[in-house]
Amino acid sequence: MQPNGPAMKIGQLEIRYLIDGTATGGGVGMFELTVPPGARVPPAHSHRDNEEVVYVLEGMLRYTVDEETRDLKPGERMYTPRGSVHAFSNPHEGPARALIVLSPDIGARYFREIADIANAPGGANPAKMREVMTRYGLVLAPPKQSATAP
Numbered sequence: 001m002q003p004n005g006p007a008m009k010i011g012q013l014e015i016r017y018l019i020d021g022t023a024t025g026g027g028v029g030m031f032e033l034t035v036p037p038g039a040r041v042p043p044a045h046s047h048r049d050n051e052e053v054v055y056v057l058e059g060m061l062r063y064t065v066d067e068e069t070r071d072l073k074p075g076e077r078m079y080t081p082r083g084s085v086h087a088f089s090n091p092h093e094g095p096a097r098a099l100i101v102l103s104p105d106i107g108a109r110y111f112r113e114i115a116d117i118a119n120a121p122g123g124a125n126p127a128k129m130r131e132v133m134t135r136y137g138l139v140l141a142p143p144k145q146s147a148t149a150p
Helices: 108-118 126-135
Strands: 008-010 013-019 029-035 045-047 051-058 061-065 068-072 077-080 086-089 096-103 138-140
Touching (some): 029 108, 045 086, 068 077, 108 126, 126 138
Antiparallel strands (some): 045 138, 051 096
């Protein structure tokens, strides 16, 4: 597979598009995601219009879909249905590398816009980040409520 373009850095994360579905008629998209240990990652969110599959190539990636959290090793995958809240992290010692497949794809343009905001001098602007996410159909999950005694 030939990359569709150079790797994009979003903070410490690296994304390399392999298939930009928006450039091929809005179909399936695929990118390689590299997550260093302890990297700052996007907040939990869902996709209004997309399904997602993560397949780990190397290292270990912690991935959560709704209430299920797993530490995925190379060769393991997890599916995120449209509308399901999901998140990922790397609390492990080495970098994690995974293939992400989106159907339909949100496209490399989304990640370029997010990278411009995340990497801006002075730090990311959360309001601009939310605006871009919303425009591309990403919905931030509400903060988890801690259990309280009656």
